[in-house]
Amino acid sequence: MSSENEKPEKPEGHGEPEQLALIRETVRQAKVPRAKPRTWRGAALAKELPVARVVVNKGVLHLDQFFDYAVPEELDEAARPGVRVRVRFGAGAHQVRGGRREGGRLIDGFLVERRAHSDYSGPLAALADVVSPEPVLGPEQLGLARAVADRYAGSLADVLQLAVPPRNARAESRPSPAPLPPPAAPEAGSWGRYERGAAFLDSLARGGAPRAVWNALPGPHWAEEIARAVGATLASGRGALVVVPDGRAVDRVDQALTALLGEGRHAVLTAEAGPEKRYAQWLAVRRGAVRAVVGTRAAMFAPVRDLGLVVIWDDGDTSHSEPHAPQPHARDVLLLRAAHDRCAFLLGSTGCTVEAAQLVESGWARPLAAGRDQVRAAAPLVRTVGDTDLARDEAARAARLPTLAWQVVREGLKTGPVLVQVPRRGYVPRLACERCRTPARCRHCSGPLEAPDQQALTCGWCGRGADDWHCVECGSTRLRAQVVGARRTAEELGRAFPAVPVRTSGRDHVLDRVPGRPALVVSTPGAEPVAEGGYAAALLLDGWAMLGRPDLRAGEEALRRWIDAASLVRGQEEGGTVVVVAEPTLRPVQALVRWDPVGHAQRELAERAELGFPPVSxxxxxxxxxxxxxxxxxxxxxxxxxxxxxxxxxxxxxxxxxxxxxxxxxxxxxxxxxxxxxxxxxxxxxxxxxxxxxxxxxxxxxxxxxxxxxxxxxx
Missing domain, CATH: 3.30.70 (Alpha-Beta Plaits)
Known part of the structure; x- marks a missing residue:
């Protein structure tokens, strides 16, 4: 057993040269021939390429390297690059005693290459077994996993645990369906609402690789628009990969793809499918029987053949961030795939993250948006209720809902359901100026200031004290931190409108759809169900609980949550109205009123560049x-x-x-x-x-x- 310690230096970023160098290193033949091992425990070794290079499923950083093993003759045919193997690994695995090699425990791994010689001069341990003759790890997937591990300071084995699902023997024994011929390129459809939408689809159908940041219009059409982009890519003879944040979004894209392209042209990869079904779908993709994939976070590594398009929807959703080591983000993995595979890239959302704005500002991607006339036609009317209004409002002081909100609910219930978004429990607000609401930040590093357990004011990043803090905008020395409870919202609304059904959607029970009949739907952010025909109105309550979190992304996240909920409301031409209870002068609130998430992200990016915040740093x-x-x-x-x-x-x-x-x-x-x-x-x-x-x-x-x-x- 031996290790390979030399690795080529890799530059920063997503460029192609580092990936090609990595793949070349993986398949590089040894420069100095050495004597081939001939026997192992008296058994003959493979006559051709008797050395197997293996990556073991041991996700510790000091063992993040390839190991060489001898290939016994009886495993010669099955031990092909990409298969799962079992090897002896650990203390004593390379010791020879009395002609027999002992020690080490059996561990799983992947055979990445067969070689004629090993760089290791000593005797090699032998492969213990080939778990399955099915190749599951190709050079493209190996190179991607290596690039992700290096970017996130992790190990290759940990990334492969995320990229390759566990084996299921029954699924592996079943043949995959025969691949279908490419479909005809779809019409532009609702893509025609965007200034460059039709041109984007035409480029995909002709085999191009456009890169776009797509600011989707509000409404239910985004899933169909993704399906049309996938259909155009399939028409060019290439594959497509779509990553969305949750199972509800997967279902919508799945239905849109089936309606547009028919059955059998795409695979669905989600954990909810169960290990056998999910592995069968993954194998169909790996074998080339299916050329399109839609799934949640784990699908970002799907081994799509001839990849022509990668799509990520709502990249600001925290579900795209992998909780397991090395904790990669789906957006960054797809950026790597787009750069290394030279394929098209589409980042879509009704909102806009700072990372998306940076892709456009750098010139790496082009903006894909609708004109202001289209936005005004599709977006609902947004009205605000600030602190001054609440202070003068008797109804707000008595029941925490302002008069404007009661009026909008009453009018909305005449024509359909009304959505009420309430921040989930556990939001902890950050400190801000009591007078002008400017966030309180450290003068040394610009981190958020905190006062844990009513103690002295300190920075949450660098830990320095800030006893002499004053607001840089208005000079005030008074701070506020508002914690708003919302557990009684559904009960209060039920008492106010006793004849109207009240439905709730949250962590314990998330609704997917609700009928278009009058009803009150109380939901936490991200759990809003889709209403048939759209909601007549929406209330976005307790804005300070979202804007006041001690997080660099508090404003961006609040705007994203508000726009996601407001996108489910009918357009202004159909009478759709949204009321947000938050200070009207704040930047995220103004962006919601103007329906301008891109402008908000651009201003946030400029501010972060000035202060040295990510993603600029x-x-x-x-x-x-x-x-x-x-x-x-x-x-x-x-x-x-x-x-x-x-x-x-x-x-x-x-x-x-x-x-x-x-x-x-x-x-x-x-x-x-x-x-x-x-x-x-x-x-x-x-x-x-x-x-x-x-x-x-x-x-x-x-x-x-x-x-x-x-x-x-x-x-």
């Missing part, structure tokens, strides 16, 4: 017990332009309380440091953190230290 979060964290940071060879913010204490998780990825273990006091680097140093930062973690683990590890590159939440 690259950032990593390192957390652990104080002594272990300090030792890790001291040992890491960080880039010269790296800036360390903190460390600051992390909240302690209550024993028996709910756990989320990245939480502090119950009963332990951890600290977190943020490491920020300017553009161009992201790859160096990831490499430095990976090497420091690998060195630490090789020495025995000790107390745990968690590393996450590009964390979605750095509040």
């Amino acid at each position: 690259r950032m990593a979060a390192v957390a652990g017990p104080p002594e272990a964290l300090a030792a890790f940071l001291a040992a890491a060879a960080l880039p010269p332009d790296a800036e360390i913010l903190g460390p600051v204490p992390l909240p302690v998780t209550r024993p028996g309380g709910p756990r989320r990825p990245g939480d502090t273990p119950p009963g332990e006091q951890w600290e977190r440091a943020l490491i920020r680097v300017p553009p161009g140093s992201g790859a160096a930062l990831a490499l430095a953190l990976k090497q420091a973690q690998a060195s630490r683990l090789a020495r025995g590890g000790g107390e745990p230290v968690r590393v996450r590159v590009d964390p979605p939440d750095i509040g």
